[in-house]
Amino acid sequence: MDDLTAVFVSSVVVLVFLLALFLTTFMKVRDLEKRLKNV
Protein backbone atom coordinates (compact mmCIF):
# COMPACT_ATOMS: atom_id res chain seq x y z
CA MET A 1 0.00 0.00 0.00
CA ASP A 2 1.50 3.36 -1.01
CA ASP A 3 1.31 6.48 1.17
CA LEU A 4 -1.63 8.08 -0.63
CA THR A 5 -3.78 4.94 -0.42
CA ALA A 6 -2.93 4.78 3.28
CA VAL A 7 -4.10 8.40 3.73
CA PHE A 8 -7.30 7.60 1.79
CA VAL A 9 -8.01 4.47 3.86
CA SER A 10 -7.36 6.25 7.17
CA SER A 11 -9.62 9.16 6.09
CA VAL A 12 -12.40 6.68 5.30
CA VAL A 13 -11.88 5.01 8.70
CA VAL A 14 -12.21 8.44 10.39
CA LEU A 15 -15.40 9.13 8.39
CA VAL A 16 -16.89 5.75 9.35
CA PHE A 17 -16.05 6.51 12.99
CA LEU A 18 -17.81 9.89 12.56
CA LEU A 19 -20.85 8.10 11.08
CA ALA A 20 -20.98 5.71 14.05
CA LEU A 21 -20.70 8.64 16.47
CA PHE A 22 -23.49 10.50 14.69
CA LEU A 23 -25.81 7.48 14.63
CA THR A 24 -25.16 6.83 18.34
CA THR A 25 -26.03 10.45 19.19
CA PHE A 26 -29.12 10.22 16.95
CA MET A 27 -30.31 7.13 18.84
CA LYS A 28 -29.58 8.92 22.14
CA VAL A 29 -31.80 11.85 21.08
CA ARG A 30 -34.64 9.45 20.17
CA ASP A 31 -34.29 7.70 23.53
CA LEU A 32 -34.26 11.02 25.43
CA GLU A 33 -37.33 12.25 23.53
CA LYS A 34 -39.20 9.06 24.50
CA ARG A 35 -38.21 9.62 28.16
CA LEU A 36 -39.42 13.22 27.94
CA LYS A 37 -42.81 12.09 26.58
CA ASN A 38 -43.22 9.60 29.43
CA VAL A 39 -42.51 12.20 32.15
Place this chain on the structure above:
Amino acid sequence: MRISLVCFAIGFVLVLLAVYNATIVLPESANPTLKNNYRIIFFHLPSAITSFLAFTTTLIFSILYLLRGKAEYDIYASTSAKAGVFLISSALISGSVWAKVAWGSYWNWDPRETIVLILWFVYAGYFALRVSIEDLETKAKNSAIYSIFGYAVIPLSYLSAYIGFSLHPTTSELKIGVDVGLTLGMMVFGFILLYFAFLTLEGRVERIILLLEEIKEVEEIEEIKVFEETKKKKGEDGSDDEENEK
Protein backbone atom coordinates in the same frame (compact mmCIF):
# COMPACT_ATOMS: atom_id res chain seq x y z
CA MET B 1 -33.71 16.02 13.92
CA ARG B 2 -34.49 15.52 10.25
CA ILE B 3 -32.41 18.57 9.26
CA SER B 4 -29.37 17.21 11.08
CA LEU B 5 -29.81 13.79 9.47
CA VAL B 6 -30.05 15.30 5.94
CA CYS B 7 -27.07 17.63 6.59
CA PHE B 8 -25.00 14.73 7.90
CA ALA B 9 -25.86 12.47 4.92
CA ILE B 10 -25.01 15.14 2.29
CA GLY B 11 -21.91 16.30 4.21
CA PHE B 12 -20.69 12.72 4.62
CA VAL B 13 -21.02 11.94 0.87
CA LEU B 14 -19.36 15.25 -0.11
CA VAL B 15 -16.38 14.72 2.22
CA LEU B 16 -16.04 11.10 1.07
CA LEU B 17 -15.96 12.17 -2.60
CA ALA B 18 -13.56 15.03 -1.83
CA VAL B 19 -11.22 12.67 0.09
CA TYR B 20 -11.22 10.30 -2.91
CA ASN B 21 -10.44 13.22 -5.27
CA ALA B 22 -7.78 14.67 -2.96
CA THR B 23 -5.89 11.43 -2.38
CA ILE B 24 -6.44 9.33 -5.50
CA VAL B 25 -7.56 11.46 -8.49
CA LEU B 26 -5.56 14.71 -8.28
CA PRO B 27 -1.93 14.62 -9.54
CA GLU B 28 1.25 15.45 -7.63
CA SER B 29 2.26 19.12 -7.19
CA ALA B 30 4.75 20.55 -9.70
CA ASN B 31 6.58 22.17 -6.76
CA PRO B 32 9.51 19.81 -5.92
CA THR B 33 9.45 20.54 -2.16
CA LEU B 34 5.69 20.01 -1.82
CA LYS B 35 4.98 17.01 -4.15
CA ASN B 36 2.16 15.01 -2.50
CA ASN B 37 2.28 17.07 0.71
CA TYR B 38 0.19 19.86 -0.84
CA ARG B 39 -2.83 17.56 -0.26
CA ILE B 40 -2.73 18.59 3.43
CA ILE B 41 -4.52 21.79 2.31
CA PHE B 42 -7.71 19.75 1.66
CA PHE B 43 -7.95 19.01 5.40
CA HIS B 44 -6.28 22.15 6.78
CA LEU B 45 -8.31 24.87 5.02
CA PRO B 46 -11.83 23.38 5.59
CA SER B 47 -10.99 22.81 9.30
CA ALA B 48 -9.84 26.43 9.71
CA ILE B 49 -12.80 27.94 7.78
CA THR B 50 -15.39 25.82 9.63
CA SER B 51 -13.80 26.61 13.01
CA PHE B 52 -14.10 30.36 12.29
CA LEU B 53 -17.76 29.78 11.36
CA ALA B 54 -18.29 27.83 14.60
CA PHE B 55 -16.76 30.61 16.74
CA THR B 56 -18.86 33.22 14.92
CA THR B 57 -21.98 31.14 15.71
CA THR B 58 -20.86 31.06 19.37
CA LEU B 59 -20.58 34.86 19.31
CA ILE B 60 -24.07 35.27 17.79
CA PHE B 61 -25.73 32.91 20.30
CA SER B 62 -23.83 34.55 23.19
CA ILE B 63 -25.15 38.00 22.19
CA LEU B 64 -28.65 36.52 21.79
CA TYR B 65 -28.40 34.98 25.26
CA LEU B 66 -27.41 38.30 26.83
CA LEU B 67 -30.29 40.05 25.03
CA ARG B 68 -33.07 37.50 25.59
CA GLY B 69 -31.81 35.24 28.39
CA LYS B 70 -33.06 31.94 26.91
CA ALA B 71 -31.10 28.88 28.12
CA GLU B 72 -31.14 27.28 24.65
CA TYR B 73 -29.01 30.13 23.22
CA ASP B 74 -26.32 29.31 25.80
CA ILE B 75 -26.55 25.61 24.87
CA TYR B 76 -26.03 26.35 21.15
CA ALA B 77 -23.17 28.78 21.94
CA SER B 78 -21.25 26.19 23.96
CA THR B 79 -22.02 23.35 21.50
CA SER B 80 -20.70 25.46 18.63
CA ALA B 81 -17.56 26.34 20.64
CA LYS B 82 -17.00 22.59 21.24
CA ALA B 83 -17.01 21.96 17.46
CA GLY B 84 -14.81 25.03 16.94
CA VAL B 85 -12.13 23.85 19.37
CA PHE B 86 -12.08 20.39 17.75
CA LEU B 87 -11.76 21.94 14.25
CA ILE B 88 -9.11 24.53 15.20
CA SER B 89 -7.07 21.74 16.84
CA SER B 90 -7.16 19.76 13.60
CA ALA B 91 -6.19 22.94 11.64
CA LEU B 92 -3.25 23.52 14.03
CA ILE B 93 -2.01 19.92 13.73
CA SER B 94 -2.36 19.75 9.92
CA GLY B 95 -0.78 23.23 9.68
CA SER B 96 2.29 22.18 11.62
CA VAL B 97 2.72 19.10 9.39
CA TRP B 98 2.57 21.49 6.41
CA ALA B 99 5.09 23.79 8.16
CA LYS B 100 7.55 20.90 8.57
CA VAL B 101 7.46 20.23 4.81
CA ALA B 102 7.31 23.81 3.53
CA TRP B 103 9.25 25.78 6.16
CA GLY B 104 11.49 23.08 7.68
CA SER B 105 10.11 22.92 11.24
CA TYR B 106 6.83 21.89 12.90
CA TRP B 107 6.68 25.16 14.86
CA ASN B 108 8.18 28.45 13.66
CA TRP B 109 6.49 31.04 15.93
CA ASP B 110 5.00 32.52 12.78
CA PRO B 111 2.37 35.25 13.57
CA ARG B 112 -0.46 33.06 12.19
CA GLU B 113 0.68 29.97 14.15
CA THR B 114 1.10 31.95 17.36
CA ILE B 115 -2.24 33.78 17.17
CA VAL B 116 -4.13 30.56 16.32
CA LEU B 117 -2.47 28.94 19.37
CA ILE B 118 -3.68 31.90 21.47
CA LEU B 119 -7.16 31.40 19.95
CA TRP B 120 -7.04 27.73 21.01
CA PHE B 121 -6.17 28.76 24.59
CA VAL B 122 -8.92 31.42 24.63
CA TYR B 123 -11.59 28.81 23.83
CA ALA B 124 -10.00 26.22 26.14
CA GLY B 125 -10.39 28.94 28.80
CA TYR B 126 -14.07 29.28 27.81
CA PHE B 127 -14.67 25.64 28.81
CA ALA B 128 -12.56 25.96 31.96
CA LEU B 129 -14.77 28.92 32.95
CA ARG B 130 -17.95 26.92 32.27
CA VAL B 131 -16.76 23.97 34.33
CA SER B 132 -15.78 26.22 37.27
CA ILE B 133 -19.27 27.76 37.73
CA GLU B 134 -22.11 25.63 39.11
CA ASP B 135 -25.06 28.02 38.87
CA LEU B 136 -26.51 27.68 35.36
CA GLU B 137 -27.50 31.33 34.87
CA THR B 138 -24.18 32.73 36.13
CA LYS B 139 -22.32 30.17 33.99
CA ALA B 140 -24.26 31.17 30.88
CA LYS B 141 -23.93 34.90 31.50
CA ASN B 142 -20.20 34.87 32.31
CA SER B 143 -19.27 32.57 29.44
CA ALA B 144 -21.35 34.68 26.99
CA ILE B 145 -19.46 37.84 28.02
CA TYR B 146 -16.13 35.94 27.87
CA SER B 147 -16.82 34.59 24.37
CA ILE B 148 -17.71 38.08 23.05
CA PHE B 149 -14.31 39.41 24.20
CA GLY B 150 -12.54 36.19 23.12
CA TYR B 151 -13.88 36.58 19.57
CA ALA B 152 -11.49 39.54 19.06
CA VAL B 153 -8.74 36.96 18.36
CA ILE B 154 -10.54 35.70 15.20
CA PRO B 155 -10.03 38.82 13.01
CA LEU B 156 -6.50 39.09 14.44
CA SER B 157 -5.67 35.54 13.38
CA TYR B 158 -7.03 36.23 9.87
CA LEU B 159 -5.03 39.46 9.54
CA SER B 160 -1.84 37.90 10.98
CA ALA B 161 -0.95 36.38 7.59
CA TYR B 162 -0.71 39.95 6.17
CA ILE B 163 2.07 40.92 8.60
CA GLY B 164 5.28 41.44 6.58
CA PHE B 165 7.41 38.66 8.08
CA SER B 166 4.66 36.02 8.15
CA LEU B 167 5.48 32.78 6.30
CA HIS B 168 1.81 31.84 5.97
CA PRO B 169 0.34 32.54 2.49
CA THR B 170 -2.57 35.00 2.28
CA THR B 171 -5.75 34.11 0.36
CA SER B 172 -4.69 36.38 -2.54
CA GLU B 173 -1.32 34.60 -2.77
CA LEU B 174 -2.89 31.17 -3.21
CA LYS B 175 -3.06 30.10 -6.86
CA ILE B 176 -5.56 27.28 -7.08
CA GLY B 177 -6.55 25.46 -10.29
CA VAL B 178 -10.13 24.44 -11.18
CA ASP B 179 -9.75 20.78 -10.10
CA VAL B 180 -8.11 21.63 -6.78
CA GLY B 181 -10.62 24.46 -6.19
CA LEU B 182 -13.57 22.15 -6.88
CA THR B 183 -12.30 19.48 -4.44
CA LEU B 184 -11.53 22.16 -1.87
CA GLY B 185 -15.02 23.64 -2.29
CA MET B 186 -16.62 20.19 -1.83
CA MET B 187 -14.55 19.62 1.30
CA VAL B 188 -15.39 23.05 2.80
CA PHE B 189 -19.12 22.62 2.07
CA GLY B 190 -19.04 19.05 3.45
CA PHE B 191 -17.29 20.19 6.65
CA ILE B 192 -19.84 23.00 7.13
CA LEU B 193 -22.75 20.54 6.71
CA LEU B 194 -21.18 18.07 9.18
CA TYR B 195 -20.67 20.94 11.65
CA PHE B 196 -24.30 22.04 11.25
CA ALA B 197 -25.50 18.44 11.77
CA PHE B 198 -23.42 18.23 14.97
CA LEU B 199 -24.68 21.62 16.21
CA THR B 200 -28.37 20.77 15.77
CA LEU B 201 -28.12 17.22 17.13
CA GLU B 202 -25.84 17.89 20.12
CA GLY B 203 -27.83 21.06 20.87
CA ARG B 204 -31.01 18.97 20.98
CA VAL B 205 -29.38 16.42 23.34
CA GLU B 206 -28.26 19.18 25.74
CA ARG B 207 -31.69 20.86 25.65
CA ILE B 208 -33.54 17.63 26.49
CA ILE B 209 -31.08 16.81 29.31
CA LEU B 210 -31.61 20.32 30.75
CA LEU B 211 -35.41 19.90 30.51
CA LEU B 212 -35.28 16.46 32.23
CA GLU B 213 -33.10 17.90 35.03
CA GLU B 214 -35.56 20.78 35.55
CA ILE B 215 -38.49 18.30 35.75
CA LYS B 216 -36.52 16.17 38.24
CA GLU B 217 -35.80 19.25 40.41
CA VAL B 218 -39.51 20.27 40.40
CA GLU B 219 -40.51 16.70 41.35
CA GLU B 220 -37.97 16.65 44.20
CA ILE B 221 -39.23 20.02 45.55
CA GLU B 222 -42.83 18.71 45.44
CA GLU B 223 -41.79 15.50 47.25
CA ILE B 224 -40.11 17.54 49.99
CA LYS B 225 -43.26 19.73 50.33
CA VAL B 226 -45.50 16.66 50.63
CA PHE B 227 -43.11 15.11 53.19
CA GLU B 228 -43.08 18.29 55.29
CA GLU B 229 -46.88 18.62 55.16
CA THR B 230 -47.41 15.01 56.30
CA LYS B 231 -44.85 15.56 59.08
CA LYS B 232 -46.72 18.69 60.21
CA LYS B 233 -50.06 16.84 60.16
CA LYS B 234 -48.59 13.94 62.14
CA GLY B 235 -47.21 16.40 64.68
CA GLU B 236 -50.61 18.12 65.04
CA ASP B 237 -52.38 14.74 65.38
CA GLY B 238 -49.82 13.67 67.99
CA SER B 239 -50.41 16.81 70.12
CA ASP B 240 -54.24 16.31 69.85
CA ASP B 241 -53.87 12.71 71.07
CA GLU B 242 -51.74 13.88 74.02
CA GLU B 243 -54.40 16.49 74.96
CA ASN B 244 -57.17 13.82 74.74
CA GLU B 245 -55.15 11.46 76.97
CA LYS B 246 -54.80 14.28 79.56
